[in-house]
Amino acid sequence: MATNLTIDEIRDYLDSLVPPRPPEMQAMEAYANEHGFPIIGPAAGYLCYQIARMIGARRVFELGSGYGYSTAWFARAVEENGGGVVHHVVWSEELSQKARGHLAALGFGEIVQYHMSEAVQALREASGPFDLIFNDIDKQGYPESLPVIAEKLRPGGALIIDNMLWSGRIFDENDQSPATQGVREFTRRITTDQGWIASLVPIRDGLIVAYKK
């Protein structure tokens, strides 16, 4: 058994197993690396794509979409599932415009619907039900998003939530910041609620993958 395996080595290995992405997605990954923009990255993106394919998702709602990297993985799945819609929601005009450029270049212009809005409010106003909901908003907003998500996701649908390891800050008892508390509280709620089957998958910064009963 190898010892002293680092988190970075595991991350690089998992990323290396993901099949090559189109040049536009590679450019999005390079931008994130260069500018420190928090995208989900190849291994977590591929898992999102895989889950969306496994459940045949055709109606996907994303909360906190950035410049569209995670959206691209969901759009690819929806297209391969026969078509549908992926809602891209971010409150920044600049990121929304940037996402439109990337996703049009990838050929997903018809699949993605753009909302420049606070994401939980956009979900509240959206007509569900959705097959899959992905949550990547500011972490202090996680706990209050759960009842809205539960209402809009179909039974048998999948919820994926990013940053559930929060770079290890959840383990630091001195860290009582709203973001860290938000991750802890969301984890407590979803893992103790009888309405969900939820597991934390420790890819990159940790994804909770939950099935709505």
Ligand SMILES: C[S@@+](CC[C@H](N)C(=O)[O-])C[C@H]1O[C@@H](n2cnc3c(N)ncnc32)[C@H](O)[C@@H]1O
């Ligand atoms: C972590 S980044 C998104 C990364 C994206 N999911 C990806 O992997 O490509 C989150 C983005 O959502 C925005 N955001 C955070 N909280 C939000 C909220 N409540 N409503 C709308 N946008 C939000 C942030 O400003 C940021 O641009």
